[in-house]
Amino acid sequence: MKKLLLSTFAICLTSLVVIGQTYFSEDFEAGFPADWSMDGGWVYSDAADFGSAYFAPDEHTQFIGVNDDALGNGVVSDGRVVTSDIDLTEATGTILLEMESYFGNGDYQGLDERATVYASTDGGMNWELVGDLEDQAGFEWRKVTVFLDNYAGQVIQLAFDYTDGDQWNYGWAIDDITIGAPTIVRDASIALGAGSFINGGLIGVDAEVAGVIANAAIEEITSIDVNWSDGTNTYTQSMTDISIPFNSSMPFTHPDVFTIVDGESEIDVWVSNVNGMGDDDDTTNDASSLSISGVTPNPNKAVVVEEATGTWCPWCPRGEVFLQGMSDRYGKHFIGIAVHNQDPMVNADYDGALTSFPGFTGFPSVIHQRTEVLDPSEIEMPSVEDMLDNPPAILTVGVAYDESTRDLDVSVDINFMMDVSGEHRLAVILTEDGVTGTGAEWGQANNYSGGGFGPMGGYENLPSTVPAEDMVYNHVGRELIGGYDGVMGSVPETAVAGDRHPYFFETVTVDAGYNTNNMHVIALLLDDDGEVVNAVSSTMEEAIAQGLAFPVSAEDVYRNDLADVFPNPASEKVNIELALATSSDVYVEVYNAVGQRVAANDYGKMSGNNIIPFDVANFASGMYTIHIKLDESLITKKISVQR
Numbered sequence: 001m002k003k004l005l006l007s008t009f010a011i012c013l014t015s016l017v018v019i020g021q022t023y024f025s026e027d028f029e030a031g032f033p034a035d036w037s038m039d040g041g042w043v044y045s046d047a048a049d050f051g052s053a054y055f056a057p058d059e060h061t062q063f064i065g066v067n068d069d070a071l072g073n074g075v076v077s078d079g080r081v082v083t084s085d086i087d088l089t090e091a092t093g094t095i096l097l098e099m100e101s102y103f104g105n106g107d108y109q110g111l112d113e114r115a116t117v118y119a120s121t122d123g124g125m126n127w128e129l130v131g132d133l134e135d136q137a138g139f140e141w142r143k144v145t146v147f148l149d150n151y152a153g154q155v156i157q158l159a160f161d162y163t164d165g166d167q168w169n170y171g172w173a174i175d176d177i178t179i180g181a182p183t184i185v186r187d188a189s190i191a192l193g194a195g196s197f198i199n200g201g202l203i204g205v206d207a208e209v210a211g212v213i214a215n216a217a218i219e220e221i222t223s224i225d226v227n228w229s230d231g232t233n234t235y236t237q238s239m240t241d242i243s244i245p246f247n248s249s250m251p252f253t254h255p256d257v258f259t260i261v262d263g264e265s266e267i268d269v270w271v272s273n274v275n276g277m278g279d280d281d282d283t284t285n286d287a288s289s290l291s292i293s294g295v296t297p298n299p300n301k302a303v304v305v306e307e308a309t310g311t312w313c314p315w316c317p318r319g320e321v322f323l324q325g326m327s328d329r330y331g332k333h334f335i336g337i338a339v340h341n342q343d344p345m346v347n348a349d350y351d352g353a354l355t356s357f358p359g360f361t362g363f364p365s366v367i368h369q370r371t372e373v374l375d376p377s378e379i380e381m382p383s384v385e386d387m388l389d390n391p392p393a394i395l396t397v398g399v400a401y402d403e404s405t406r407d408l409d410v411s412v413d414i415n416f417m418m419d420v421s422g423e424h425r426l427a428v429i430l431t432e433d434g435v436t437g438t439g440a441e442w443g444q445a446n447n448y449s450g451g452g453f454g455p456m457g458g459y460e461n462l463p464s465t466v467p468a469e470d471m472v473y474n475h476v477g478r479e480l481i482g483g484y485d486g487v488m489g490s491v492p493e494t495a496v497a498g499d500r501h502p503y504f505f506e507t508v509t510v511d512a513g514y515n516t517n518n519m520h521v522i523a524l525l526l527d528d529d530g531e532v533v534n535a536v537s538s539t540m541e542e543a544i545a546q547g548l549a550f551p552v553s554a555e556d557v558y559r560n561d562l563a564d565v566f567p568n569p570a571s572e573k574v575n576i577e578l579a580l581a582t583s584s585d586v587y588v589e590v591y592n593a594v595g596q597r598v599a600a601n602d603y604g605k606m607s608g609n610n611i612i613p614f615d616v617a618n619f620a621s622g623m624y625t626i627h628i629k630l631d632e633s634l635i636t637k638k639i640s641v642q643r
Helices: 317-333 348-355 380-387 540-546
Strands: 019-026 042-046 062-067 079-082 096-103 114-120 128-132 138-147 155-163 171-182 188-192 200-202 210-215 224-229 234-239 249-253 263-272 287-295 303-309 334-340 365-368 372-374 393-402 407-416 425-432 476-481 500-504 519-526 532-539 563-566 573-592 597-615 622-630 633-641
Touching (some): 042 079, 096 114, 128 138, 155 171, 200 317, 303 317, 317 365, 317 380, 334 348, 348 476, 407 519, 519 540, 563 633
Parallel strands (some): 334 476
Antiparallel strands (some): 573 597
């Protein structure tokens, strides 16, 4: 099935040059010009009749276009539209072709669809390439510009050429063509984007002011001031010895950061002193502003966002940038997981579950709290709203890890904060940061290259395919423990506030290719609809230090070195050997593999070396966890009962 590349988080950086003297114009409102020609898949249409499932331009009255998506798989729609003669014999100086264009440059499955413009001075015998829209693309109507200075004093024809790359691709539409001389010579514009903060963050977090400066006029920008103010203080960065040609852009990160404070803050950002000459010719695009909210989340609440991504997906850098930005600003309260598809980091079960989620249409998408499908740029507001809620329970995750065998035991301790009824489940996910690899399949496709779609966390400065050696992948979903939907029976059907419940997952063996030093252990509490109602993420180091769950206070410490159990496996009896330096109260509990307590005994005060026999004759075959409470110390041991 063809996968939808969702509309980009794009800031139009193409020219807004005002045409003064006009040499030629065509808006197609009177029909397709009789002295023009078209072939291939080109048609004269409007949005209602032209659009299809994956290529649907917004309303733009009458226009011309080719819809490769609508023609279906296996159909080649290559073709061109050729104008009649265009008289530029009276034109001098700078000549600009401007038009409204809808070209996504989708390059489905990596095969290149192209939208190009050619000019001819000999009646179409020979053609010269004058414009390639690869860097002026976007799934929205946008004004694009082509220089025609070389054709001053001549009569020309133009050809608008579309090729689909021999793939079932998307298409191109054109409207409102104008050729003329510009009235604006010097014009800088500023846009804030995903490289900057979005709507808020935790109080006290430092947020960068970052974005893109674009040149929307013909004079090259060689120096500029970038300013921002919080209403009290103003900070200025003077940028000199720079080069931003016409219709190009340059990213910036202001050296002065904004520290997020409680409540709403209004931030104004603007450019000034363009080329040392004060205001430019168009001051309407010199400034931008945004409101920043300082957030104080519920201290016990975290939200989970799972991103559908892949190295092959050219829009997926957007997902990585927004996940990382949210993690940076909201810390432990935001848990982002990158679920890879058709690349070396894929987990087939996880990928299959995510792409089967109701409403999922394509990459990149995110599943928010397993409640809804969103674009990565939309995740902040619903996440913040959920961070403020009171969770039904607090989760604590702990592990026991054997480095020699790479066997991992995981437990989740549930501390109920309110009365709960109905089916709930626990699931655990292992993620890894700092993942790298070699080979072409590890390179990241990147449609943000060149900055034509605005700032995107630095990807605008990287090539269209970022080489493997330059890519580091974070938040990678590695392992589902307990399955995507969690384990049935892992949570009591009824509980009251103050109840504690430990659950112990079956032992898993961590893949030898994973770096446990970079891994996180994430526990999810799911309700009866499968939605996430709370979560917690711990580094592997933190989870090992926490140790496996035991239903006692957080002040207790693990001392597994004080005990041993034998024989193991056992069939009738297990001996618990204790070496106690001081007198301690000894209390023993045994839990089965699904976290149910099956036995308990209070042995009172004991000291020195002791052997406690424990009867397991009535236990079913399987794995069990023995918890031993010694005053303020805890001991956890695994045993196997075999018949």
